[in-house]
Amino acid sequence: MIDGQEVTVRKGTNVLEAAKLLGKDISHFCYHPGLSIAASCRQCLVEIEKAPKLTPSCQAIVADGMVVHTDSPRVQEARRQMLEFTLKNHPVDCPICDKAGECILQRHYMDHDHRLSRVDVPKVRKAKHKDIGREIVLDQERCILCSRCVRFCEEVPKTAELGMMFRGDREILDIDDNRRLDNPYSLNVVDICPVGALTSKDFRFKIRAWELHATATTCNGCATGCAIELHHKDTRAYRIVPRLDPDVNSYWMCDAGRMTYKELDPDLRIHHARVDGETAPLAEAIAEAARRLRGKRTAVVYSAVETTEANLALAEVAKVLDATEFLARRPEGEVDDLLQDADKNPNLRGARRAAPDASDHMDQLALEIAGAAYEAVVFLGGLAPLSDVARQRLSSLASVCITDRRSELSDACAIVLPAASWAEVVGSYVNRQNRLRVLRPAFPPLADRRHPADLLHHLAVALGATDVPDARAHARALAEAYESDELRALVDAAEDVRPPLLRWAHMRG
Amino acid sequence: MTIGVKEVKLERTAADQIFLPAILEGLVTTARHFFRNTFGKGQPGIDTIRYGEPDVRTEDYYPDRYRGVHRLMYREDGTVRCVACMCCSTVCPAKCIYIEAEDRHDDEEKAPRLFVIDELKCVVCGLCVEACPCDAIRMDTKTHMTAVETREEAVLSKIDLLKRGAPSVAVQGGLGPDYRKLQPDRDPRFPGA
Ligand code: SF4
Ligand code: SF4
Ligand code: SF4
Ligand code: SF4
Ligand code: FES
Secondary structure, eight states, rough: TTTTTTOOTTOOBBBBHHHTTTTOOOSSSOOOSOOOOOOOTTTTTTETTTTOOOOOOOBBBBBBTTTTEEEEEHHHHHHHHHHHHHHHHHOGGGGGTTTTTTOHHHHIIIIIIIIOOOOOOOOOOOSSSSEESSSSSEEEOOOOOOHHHHHHHSSSSSSOEEEEESSSOEEEEEEEETTOOOOOOTTTTHHHHHHTTTTEEETTTTGGGGEEEEEEEEEOSSSOOOOOEEEEEEEEEEEEEOOTTTTTTTTOHHHHGGEEEEEEEEGGGOOOEEEEEEEOOHHHHHHHHHHHHTEEEEEEEEEESSSSSHHHHHHHHHHHHHHHEEEEEEOOOOOOSOOOOOOOOHHHHHHHHTTTTTTHHHHHHHHHHHTOSEEEEEEESSOOOOOOHHHHHHHHHHEEEEEEEEOOOHHHHSSSEEEEOSSSSSSEEEEETTTTTOOOOOSOOOOTOHHHHHHHHHHHHHTTSSSSOHHHHHHHHHEEEEEEHHHHHHHHHHSSOOOOOOTOOOOOO | OOOOOOOOOOOOHHHHHOOHHHHHHHHHHHHHHHHHHSSSOOOOTTOOOOOTTTOOOGGGGGGGGOOSOOOOOOOTTTTOOOOOOOOOHHHHHHHOEEEEEEOOTTTTOOOEEEEEETTTTTTOOOOHHHHHHTTTTTTTOOOOOOOOOGGGGGGOOOOHHHOOOOOOOOOOOOTGGGGGHOTTTOOOOOOOO
């Protein structure tokens, strides 16, 4: 019984989560559903009947017949006082704080206190910008000592770099002088820190949180396919943060995956079609590509980085051209038993589904191109590692590259078609668990860029194929095959849905 | 509810239709003020400002809260007070403030690398001044944007804005150390303070 409403929960649920089921957000700092419970901030106090004192709701396990008041005057006053205590030595330098706009301390202040400061003695000063790791800067003044970051380092990557030192108003969060916060998951502490004490060097001072839009999509860093939110303003991406997916990545993601947004930089992208080095209108470039490809001995190269839709569309083209099939992929990389997979391709399984017989031997393709075994090659993505000799041969062949950004390969090909990136399409990957992972468009593809599957669809039509599905039809078929309501809803959505501003989407943390 | 159309007839006399009487009436009013202000004592409470003449400074005439061209304030050490918090550019209804932040590498941490105001787009609402938490941007220059030949000249850079600036020592964070003395009875939590 919470505030007069009956609620039944699974055994072991705490009062805070039970209240959340009723839509009541009990203010809290130190509790994080992905970590152990510290009950140190006392911001979540509630009144439980028959209990002698106010109880921290994050720690109180729901019991039969429990009667809880989350909003009584006594509770409100206790929370306000706790908040004032937390703010006592807080520098309140929101104007220069990266967390401003998505800060939990700011939110609770607005909800619970909203009064002038009573502090009339100098605040305790601590280290303001301490470089503690590859990606992280620490501001000890802003830290509210909730210990979320400490528990994260102990429990998730199990590296335990951070710790609390000293006591009372001198207590600080710190790191050993001879250690660095360099674990591959370090940036998660920036997300879970309820305040701006831990900030990301990469994101620092780039933009204010309230200017960002958030699109829920999928990381393309490795075969895990973590659920992420891409934060962007207009058509520029600024950062990636993890999104809760209990089956795949829980609340976390790796640092390497967060940096994949950098590939979306407009300066690296291809905006218009090119034919023999000259910019060309898209329709003409596709017609020209079809004219050059027709009736040639062709190789097609699938990509384990592109969506399943694009690979399926390439399979249609390969069928028309009766082409030899190859599959390009990224080399293997960092691996651990948490999230990072050695397979750095987000969609190896999806590409295999589209092209079960494609050969993995890219060196053979390079040799064959160099030895003039093919008159034409179609590349999906700019990935294929070719020898210099093979690359030089490409410009004299009917070579077509469908890619979203410039690469050695796209520079070498005779015809380049501008593809939309993973942040601009409705698409899907199949991850290492054989789950369908959905890509949602954050912004529309500008200039001549199109969904790669649509480009290939037009190419197949120009080559004389009839009845070939386009990107939407491929996506719909995949949604049916994997019974994914998420993808189905996305394909059936009438037009683009504008992603919500972060400031309306609820604060993170 | 249904929406109907109601016809309203405009009453226009012949005199209204030819406009001339109204124009003459206006001219007479203008002339009356012209002669009264030039040769007579003028209207009580209304000064004629000889704007543009060499010894006339608009600063002497404009009220204190007049919203003029922006300026940026600086600290005692000469660096800009602005911390690139983007409050002004966020609140600006004309979206005419563009700021890019940089790291100062000291305890003040953040400063604008670029700070540009397009005075042609500005609607002189003063919201940016209102929003600034650092007393960094002000519109108290009591000058207005002068006529310019190209648009670029009306786009003021950080340097332009700082040239108009002055040092400010305003402190942040509520009422500061004198809280109890300044507001003894405002706060019931300090009964006897
Ligand atoms: S740095 Fe952040 S997460 Fe860590 S204890 Fe301080 S407030 Fe909590
Ligand atoms: S583990 Fe893989 S999928 Fe997950 S965030 Fe890192 S790179 Fe991306
Ligand atoms: S005065 Fe108004 S319109 Fe002009 S810069 Fe400031 S906020 Fe923008
Ligand atoms: S509001 Fe003030 S401190 Fe913030 S960016 Fe504007 S001028 Fe700078
Ligand atoms: S959230 Fe319960 S004590 Fe901190």
